[in-house]
Every structure is written in C-alpha cells, then in structure tokens.
Amino acid sequence: MAEQSFDKERPQDNSGTRGGADAFHRMPTGIEALDQLLDGGLPDGNSLLVQGAPGTGKTILGMQFLQAGIEQFDEPGMFVTFEEHPRRLYRDARALGWDFEAYERARQLLVVFTSPEAFLSELGSDNYGKLVREYGLRRVCVDSLTQFESYPSAMEQGRVRFERVINALRRDNLSVMMTRETESREAPFRVTPEEYLADTVIQLEYERMDETRDAQRVRTLEVMKNRGAAHSSSAHLFDIGVGGINLHRSSNL
Amino acid sequence: MTPTLPTFDPLLWEALPDLNLNIAQTAELCGISVRQLGYWTRQGYVMAQGKGTRRTYGLESVRRLLAIRKAMNSGLSLRQALRSVADLSPSSAPPIISLPITSPTAAKACAFSLSPSDAASLSKSLHAFFLANGRTRDHAGGLAIKLGRFEEDVQAAAEALCAAGILVSMPCAGMTVYRQAGEKNLG
Structure with a gap:
C-alpha cells in the first residue's frame, strides 16, 4: 500500500479500556471513507484529536462521530460543549439531516453545556462516570480543547491537564474524540502536547488552491498520526453537506 | 437575549495597560474571525507579539481593531477603514461604544463595566x-x-x-x- 505509513510508537497499555487493546483490532468510526483512511477504523482505545482552523469542520466531524455511533452501532454518545450553545448545535445538526433532540429524548445522546473548569472538576469526582453508566455511553466528543487555554487559573498546565482528561474518559471505556483550534498551515509544523498525547491526529484545512484572490477554496482532511496502526499519508478532499462530511477517498492532492 | 454593553468608559479602558489577549480572545472581543485577524496581522494592519497561534495582542492593537471594525460597520471598505485609523493615537482614539456581547471572552473582558444586577x-x-x-x-x-x-x-x-x-x-x-x-x- 504505497501511500500508507505506519507509526512506530506502540500502543500504550490500555488496561481498563474495552477488553484490553489489540494493535490490530479496529473500532470503526462509522464514517466510511475515514475508516478506510485509518485502515479499518481507530485502533481500539485510541483517542482521536481533530484539529484545524475555525470553520474547517471540526465540530461537524465530532457530531458525525456521535451520529454514526448511534445509527450504526447503537452506541449512545455525549457531546461536551464549552462555548457553542446546545440550541445552535441542534440547529446545525438539523441542517446536516440529524435530529439530535430526538436522540436526546431517546436517551441515545447527551449534549452537555459546561465550562472547562467545571468539566475538569466533575471528571475528577466521577460525576461523568455516573452519567456514562446510567446512559450506557460509549462515545464522547469534547469541543473544544482550545477552551482550556482560556482558563490560565485552572489546576494544571497544558500537558498534565490534557492527560488527565484523556485518562478520565478512558477510565470510563469511552471512545474519545476531541477537537482543537489551530491556525491553518502553521499547525503541522508546531507540535503541541495534545498532538504528542493523542493516539490519532486528524488535520482539517480549508484553504485556497493558490495565493490568488479568486482561487477556489478546498477542504482537506489528513491523518497526521495513528499510533499502533497504518494510515493514509495523503491529504484528501472533502465537502460538507447533508449527511455531514463527505470524503473523496480517491481525490488525493 | 443578547445583552449590550453600556458605553465604554475610556478611563476604565485606559486602566488596562497590561491587556494581553491571545488570538482567539482578541478576535472574539473585536467581533472578527480568527482567520480574519490572522490575515490582518500578517498583512501588517495590526501589531502582535509572538508568532502563529502564540500571538498576543495588547491594548493599542485591540483599540485599533475596534476602530477598524467600527469604520467598516459604518460602510467603509477595509482599505478606507485602514486609512481612517492611520493616525490613530491614544488621545484621538474613539471611545468604544455599545458592542454587543457575542462571546464569553467579550463578556469576561468587559464585565467590570456592567452595572450591578438586581x-x-x-x-x-x-x-x-x-x-x-x-x-x-x-x-x-x-x-x-x-x-x-x-x-x-x-x-x-x-x-x-x-x-x-x-x-x-x-x-x-x-x-x-x-x-x-x-x-x-x-x-
């Protein structure tokens, strides 16, 4: 497979996660083309970080991750939002053809509106563990890690704080997707603690094809890292419409 | 329910000489997108300290951005707005007035000027x-x-x-x- 690469780092000990990790056991995200790029899906227990500039589609990919879990695998999910009001998320989901309010009524989805500080405190005191057990939650999307940077008074700095979030959610056997804002273009050249610690990193871009003002903008998705497994090493074009992100698997740049 | 800030007291504004906001906070406070702010910075329309996502903006930059935005809201093009704020100095800067609170950062930054609530x-x-x-x-x-x-x-x-x-x-x-x-x- 010419365009694939393999991250040499071995999967870390995920004892306590679903059935113990196997480097070759995959958890399909349910987003078909993305699963193909990931050689079948996320290695079991891998945390997924989706990063990109504002407007690149991170939140939509997060919503799609939960929607696919509910519709295809009967896996209830939780969307943790720090800034976006739930009403706006419902509206945006409707535009993509998903009825998040109906999922909530059916106890398949929780949209939790909180702040980074309260979220960290409640993670530590197992309040979210209670939610996970009561609703049988299997997937969670945290939107977005960038909000933690707005709270310099929070208990820990960057890496430790992020590690604590990941480990607390893993403790509850959740498949974790997190979003993070980066500035386009520069992001791939500046490695952050989040990128070191996340097992799988996806970069979204929405850029002009060239520097001219009338150049067409294109959306691309690239798997930057997939610990313990092979993945596509190319950027792939995608568009956003009803059904969410539509990845053009064959349209390599 | 979109509360509106009262007229910004320039004296209170002057009491923030150490204002140091990151790119996301600055964009939110000034009502522009992060992408737009990044572009304006790269073009030299506004000054920032640091590089990339580590950029920070001080009082004068925020004041300038608000003045540019205000000029553009009044119908000027970006080029015209930039010309109108070219000689902006602390003493001639317009007071910042009635910005709608559109984001947590804006609310946080400006909370000190809200009147006490019943x-x-x-x-x-x-x-x-x-x-x-x-x-x-x-x-x-x-x-x-x-x-x-x-x-x-x-x-x-x-x-x-x-x-x-x-x-x-x-x-x-x-x-x-x-x-x-x-x-x-x-x-």
Whole structure:
C-alpha cells in the first residue's frame, strides 16, 4: 500500500479500556471513507484529536462521530460543549439531516453545556462516570480543547491537564474524540502536547488552491498520526453537506 | 437575549495597560474571525507579539481593531477603514461604544463595566438559561461568562434557585457545580 505509513510508537497499555487493546483490532468510526483512511477504523482505545482552523469542520466531524455511533452501532454518545450553545448545535445538526433532540429524548445522546473548569472538576469526582453508566455511553466528543487555554487559573498546565482528561474518559471505556483550534498551515509544523498525547491526529484545512484572490477554496482532511496502526499519508478532499462530511477517498492532492 | 454593553468608559479602558489577549480572545472581543485577524496581522494592519497561534495582542492593537471594525460597520471598505485609523493615537482614539456581547471572552473582558444586577431579575434570567439549555452543568464563574454577568451575582442567584428547589448544587474538587434539579442522574 504505497501511500500508507505506519507509526512506530506502540500502543500504550490500555488496561481498563474495552477488553484490553489489540494493535490490530479496529473500532470503526462509522464514517466510511475515514475508516478506510485509518485502515479499518481507530485502533481500539485510541483517542482521536481533530484539529484545524475555525470553520474547517471540526465540530461537524465530532457530531458525525456521535451520529454514526448511534445509527450504526447503537452506541449512545455525549457531546461536551464549552462555548457553542446546545440550541445552535441542534440547529446545525438539523441542517446536516440529524435530529439530535430526538436522540436526546431517546436517551441515545447527551449534549452537555459546561465550562472547562467545571468539566475538569466533575471528571475528577466521577460525576461523568455516573452519567456514562446510567446512559450506557460509549462515545464522547469534547469541543473544544482550545477552551482550556482560556482558563490560565485552572489546576494544571497544558500537558498534565490534557492527560488527565484523556485518562478520565478512558477510565470510563469511552471512545474519545476531541477537537482543537489551530491556525491553518502553521499547525503541522508546531507540535503541541495534545498532538504528542493523542493516539490519532486528524488535520482539517480549508484553504485556497493558490495565493490568488479568486482561487477556489478546498477542504482537506489528513491523518497526521495513528499510533499502533497504518494510515493514509495523503491529504484528501472533502465537502460538507447533508449527511455531514463527505470524503473523496480517491481525490488525493 | 443578547445583552449590550453600556458605553465604554475610556478611563476604565485606559486602566488596562497590561491587556494581553491571545488570538482567539482578541478576535472574539473585536467581533472578527480568527482567520480574519490572522490575515490582518500578517498583512501588517495590526501589531502582535509572538508568532502563529502564540500571538498576543495588547491594548493599542485591540483599540485599533475596534476602530477598524467600527469604520467598516459604518460602510467603509477595509482599505478606507485602514486609512481612517492611520493616525490613530491614544488621545484621538474613539471611545468604544455599545458592542454587543457575542462571546464569553467579550463578556469576561468587559464585565467590570456592567452595572450591578438586581438579584431577583438575575435569578429569573438564570432559571430561563437552565430551561433553555437543560443539560447545563457549570460553576458560578462559567455561568457568569455565559450570561455576561458578575460571578458574585450569579453565585447568589444560583443559591437562591437552589433554595427554591430549581437547581441542585454539587460540591466538587473545590468548586460548586450547578445543574437543574430535574436532572436526576447525578450525585
């Protein structure tokens, strides 16, 4: 497979996660083309970080991750939002053809509106563990890690704080997707603690094809890292419409 | 429910010489996108310290951005707006007026200029907020940002709603998190 690469780092000990990790056991995200790029899906227990500039589609990919879990695998999910009001998320989901309010009524989805500080405190005191057990939650999307940077008074700095979030959610056997804002273009050249610690990193871009003002903008998705497994090493074009992100698997740049 | 800031007192504004906001906070405060701010910075329309996502903006940059935005809101093109603020100096800078609070950062940055709230009406607003956003679980500081109010006032209102059985408070890791009483699944 010419365009694939393999991250040499071995999967870390995920004892306590679903059935113990196997480097070759995959958890399909349910987003078909993305699963193909990931050689079948996320290695079991891998945390997924989706990063990109504002407007690149991170939140939509997060919503799609939960929607696919509910519709295809009967896996209830939780969307943790720090800034976006739930009403706006419902509206945006409707535009993509998903009825998040109906999922909530059916106890398949929780949209939790909180702040980074309260979220960290409640993670530590197992309040979210209670939610996970009561609703049988299997997937969670945290939107977005960038909000933690707005709270310099929070208990820990960057890496430790992020590690604590990941480990607390893993403790509850959740498949974790997190979003993070980066500035386009520069992001791939500046490695952050989040990128070191996340097992799988996806970069979204929405850029002009060239520097001219009338150049067409294109959306691309690239798997930057997939610990313990092979993945596509190319950027792939995608568009956003009803059904969410539509990845053009064959349209390599 | 989009509260509007009162006229910004330039004297209070001058009391923030050490203002140092990151790119996301600056964009939110000035009502422009991060992408737009990044582009304006790269073009040299506004000064920033640092590079990339580590850029920070001080008082003069924020003042300049607000003046550019105000000029553009009045119908000027970006080029015309830049020309109009070319000789902007601290003494000639226009006072910042009536910016709608569109983001937590803007609310946080400007909270000091809001008049004190009446506890009863704030309790009503807080209750309405929880009804509209049923799965909210947050501490007084987080709620204050979401409502654009003083933390102390929100804390008092939240406690009043707890006493009325509308909210439940959960002490946790040194802070108190509030949620609706109807959300029965949490400890």
